[in-house]
Amino acid sequence: MTSAVDLLHHGDAETGPGLLDLAVNVRPGPPPQWLTAAVLSACARLDSYPDPRAATAAVAARHGRADGEVLVTAGAAEAFTLVAHGLPRGHAAVVHPQFTEPEAALRAAGWPITRIPLEPGQPLNADLVPDACTLVVVGNPTNPTGTLHPREVLTALRRPGRVLLVDEAFMDAVPGEPESLAGAADLTGVLVVRSLTKTWGLAGLRIGYLLGDPGAVAACARVQPRWSVSAPALSAAVACCAPDAVAQAADHARELTAAREKLRAQLTDRGFELVTDSVGPFLLTRHPARPGLHAELRGRGVAVRRADTFPGLGPGWIRISVRDDDTTALLLDALDDTRHVRPAGTVTLVGGGPGQNGRITVDGLIALQRADVVVTDHLAPRGLLDHLPPHVTVIDAAKHPRGPATPQETINRLLVEHAGAGRRVVRLKGGDPFVFGRGYEEIEACAAAGIAVDVCPGVSSAIAGPAVAGIPVTHRGSTQGFTVVSGHLPPDHPGSTVDWSALARGGTTLVVLMGVATLGAITAKLRASGLPGDTPAAVVADAGHHDQRQLRGTLDSIAADAEAAAIQPPAITVIGAVAALRPEPR
Structure with a gap:
């Protein structure tokens, strides 16, 4: 199964020189002086391999856990990769829309995926997840909707033989962290992913952690490369887990909440649709009369995150990061400037x-x-x-x-x-x-x-391609109709809806598009279904171009002839009496 959206598209792809960045959910500006000092102090020890024990202990103390329940990682992205490769491969359910990196990591590791789509703001129900899934991935609060799932709803997803992976990268932006599982008494079958990059502006340093079920944590640790987390990043983890730092993060969460609700009211006044009761340092929104707002704002120098790369969200949705009043004023000016200034496209x-x-x-x-x-x-x-x-x-x-x-x-x-x-x-x-x-x-x-x-x-090339080669798809006395089919899938493919046996009995010209790679299988199926092997056939490659090529043969020979001639797409195959017609020059 392949993904229908770009799972690797993130907010950093939206930014660029000269753009006001409201696409990335990282606290802007340099980190606090105490945090910078901690990072720089570690640079004096760069001649030594990094030792994660102090950081592990600090994270464990921060959440009231044992050291064996913690694994420090190079950001949340590494944590998702360790889960994908460390846990026994089974079947994963991913609740969407949510941050796409977990699904991307699981797909890369070969996990079958079942998507659990929720409408923006829709509550999660454990009954939506198939019992056979051995891993369930959910964000809390969810990026980009800002939905905060109750703790009891999440814990209801646990089953014997299943791991519940909860992405809490934005939980420290929620005052009091009321629904967090990080401090739950029993984390059997649970892994929580946390990130220090958002609140503390450390995206370039890469620091986060996994915590939860000791067996699952140990399985992830076994596939983690040695020394993957740098000494400066480990020092940052120790500093950010100190009580004073946790208190500062809580103050920042209250400031973000006030700024978010103010922005929510300002967008609502301008006719925007928003997710009800969303939390976190961003807002998911759209305007029913302005579907191209993402491009409009970019043209005005403002980068926001387009949200149609999150499974379950279509065009028109955008995610806006919450910022200070001055930055928000620039956004609102851009929104007001773009209103009604362009004609309908x-x-x-x-x-x-x-x-x-x-x-x-x-x-x-x-x-x-x-x-x-x-x-x-x-x-x-x-x-x-x-x-x-x-x-x-x-x-x-x-x-x-x-x-x-x-x-x-x-x-x-x-x-x-x-x-x-x-x-x-x-x-x-x-x-x-x-x-x-x-x-x-x-x-x-x-x-x-x-x-x-x-x-x-x-x-259509189905008609014109044969015509420029001198082959009519119908001809009085030869055929009274023609059928056009795609040869993209071979006849025995489970996804094919073409009744090749009926076509063999149809008595009309058969035109096959996109059938170069499958021509051998197609001709074999038609012969097995009763179409005579001496039925005329032709292939026209690059029809209408200066390097157009054509081959004439029969149902028995045409596939081998095309292979011998190294025919490459685009090419059209014609099967039927008309493929033998050759106009005589006058």
Whole structure:
């Protein structure tokens, strides 16, 4: 199973020079002087290997735990990786939306994943988690929704043979930490992940810890590289767990709460939707009339975290970090400046036809010439892009066969963001947008974000590809119809919905797109289903381009002929009597 979103996208990818950073949930500015001094004092001992015992003891004392219940780590990210590799591999349930690094680490380690999707603000119910799951991952409070799950709800997730992993990276931003499991009397079957990077501004130092079930902690310790946590980071852990530091963190949590509720009221007054009763140093929000707000704010110099890379959240959601009054005032100014200043943007799906530039429709060419942004595919007529006005932004969203591929979710986001910012966006595709072009998925994404969409149909390569090779898909006396299918999946694949046996009996021309790699399996299935081996067949590669190639043969030979000729995608296979037609020159 693969993820439909970019699990490795985090707030640091949103920031950049000249941008006001409201995307990263790390306390800005330098750490307090006492913490800097502790870190610098460790630099005098850099000639010695780091010893984690003092830090382990300090964390244990901070939470009232035994040393064997604590493992100091290089940030929460290392903790998730240690869990993924240290615990016996089973089946994991991940409650979403939440911080994506745990799922990414588990997937990289080969864990099967079941996602438990919750609506923003929806309470967690233990009955939603399958009993067979041996690991349950949940954030508390959850990033990015800010939902704080009650302790009794979390402990109800425990089962014999199961580990409950609770990400409490933002718990120290909640005054009193009322639902924390870190100090619970019984942590059998529980691991808690804590981070010191958020409250103390130590993202560049990498320091956090695991605590909980001694057996699970020991399993994670066995796969931790030696000396993975540096001496300066260990000194920071000791300093941050001291009673005075814990008291300062509690004061900071109360200040954050007041600032968050003030920002909540200011956003509500401006028509924003927010998650009810959320806590933490951020707010998840969206504005129903401004789906492209992420791009708008970036254009105004403000970086916020787009939230559609969190499973379960679609386009339009953004996460805003809570800051001081002066910084919040800059955000509000940017929000007010962007209101109603841009016209409504649009998206036009344009089918560019196959091959070179002349097969696009007139409507498609007009839309292209009027565009502000063009999001283009690999097989689109790219020569047309050279003649666009200089102000037009061209974005390559190529999907190369068995090569680099832009995720569909990323393409959807690009369309929504640019159109939401008031731009005329053209989604340029090869062939026709609705013939294996995923065009309707893009329409759905835009519709969900309130973006108007127009469609300029294109000449489908299923018809035009054979035509430019002199092969009609229908011909009087030979065939009375044609069928177009995708050969992306071989006939025996469980995900295939094509009835190849029925096609063998259909008596019509068969046109196979995306079937280069599976052609041998397809022809074998058709022969086994009764289609004669001497049925004419042809392959047309790079149809409509200057280097177009075509092969003629039979059902028996065409797969071997294509392999011998080293045919590469894109290529179209035609099977039926019409594949033998060769016009005589006059």
